[in-house]
Amino acid sequence: MTNNLVIPAQQNPAASYSIYNRKTRISDMVLTALIYLCASVSILVLVGIMGYVFARGISQINVEFLTSVPSTIKGTFGIIGNIVNTLYIVIITLLIATPMGVGSAIYLNEYAKGGRAVRVIEFTTETLSGIPSIIFGLFGYVFFGTTLGLGYSILTGSLTLSLMILPLITRTTQEALKTVPESYRSGALGIGATKWYMIRTILLPSAMPGIVTGVILSIGRIVGESAALLFTAGSGYLLPKDFFGKILESGGTLTIQLYLSMQKAKYDQAFGIAVVLLVIVLAINGLAKFLSHKFNTEVKES
Structure with missing residues (x-):
């Protein structure tokens, strides 16, 4: 019959190094407290900014504010024209930048040799993503607006913003493609699939959560941009009479109108626009979380 001997910790050095026997050091407690303090400060700053903006601007939000355009004759102020211009710029910018960004990432990650x-x-x-937006605006005005003759227009603004968000979409797509296991590639190529077929049917669907997240974050940057658009898209606020003709006309976004309202010392209008922008940004972040979770679930199930 075998006796199970219990070796004391003094005779078993490995036991003395067990995580259960480690003492909590004061430095660990201090660092943990600092981490929680920093997180709490970040949350309080966010809540404070949002609370102040909503308290100052929520009274301006009504049907007329959201469904009309500024009119000196009628004495009304509305942002529906700016909302439409923002949608124009978001859609056109994504149509230009998304294929280029995803295609560049596929080339760098799958075709180009290191x-x-x-x-x-x-x-x-990476350097392009760090250039100040005001420089993009200056370049867009000189090249797209003056050299190409597009002037102050939504198309000029969209082309300029495409250059700004291209690095973001490219890098996020690259990182998403790198997370796809190498066995997916070798397995597909091993059964005779072409490289493009493997990319189109296996890699892109698997990397879709990261790609979608990058695109949605790009939308957030487009919506919040003002400096570059001030030089390129102008400040027009009227509703479009011609759907496609509006692309070549001046169109001010919500951020441009907010800037103009602050410049004219119309602070209530500015805070009202800020409330709308905050709601849009929160909706974009929520949509990013939802779609990322949804695609992750679908990839795991498949």
Whole structure:
């Protein structure tokens, strides 16, 4: 009969290093408290900003504010024209930047061999994402507006914003493609699938949560941009008479109208627009979370 011997901790050095026997150090407690403090400050700042903006601007939100345009004759103020212009710029910018960004990421991740050229492209992409938006606006005004003759128009603003969000879509798509297991690639190629067929049917669906998240975050940047659009898209606020003709006309977004209202010392109008912008940003972030969770669930089930 075998006797189970219990070896004391003094005779078993491994037992003395067990995580159950470790003492809580004061430095660990201090760092933990600092982490919770920083998180609490971040939450309080967010709540404070949102609370102040909503308290100042919620009284301005009504049907007339959301469904009319500014009129000196009628004495009314509304932002429906700015909302429509914002939708124009978001849709056109995504139609231009999304295919280019996803295509660039596929090339860099799946076709280009690692080397100096790829490193240079990635470096320039990261540098492009750090350029101030006012410089993009200046370039867009000179190149798209003046050189190409597009003037102050929604198309000029959309082309400029496409350059701004292109690095974001490219990098997020690259990271999403890198998370796809290598076995998916080798398995598809092993059964005779072409590389493009493998990318189209396996890699892109698997990486879709990251791609969608990047696109939706790009929408948030488009909605919140003002400096670049002030130089390129102008400040027009009228509703479009021609759906496609509006693309070549001046169109001010919500952020531009907010800037103009602050410039004219119409603070109540500015805070009302700020409330609408906050609601849009919260909706975009919520949509990103929802779609990311949904795609992750579908990928796991498949």
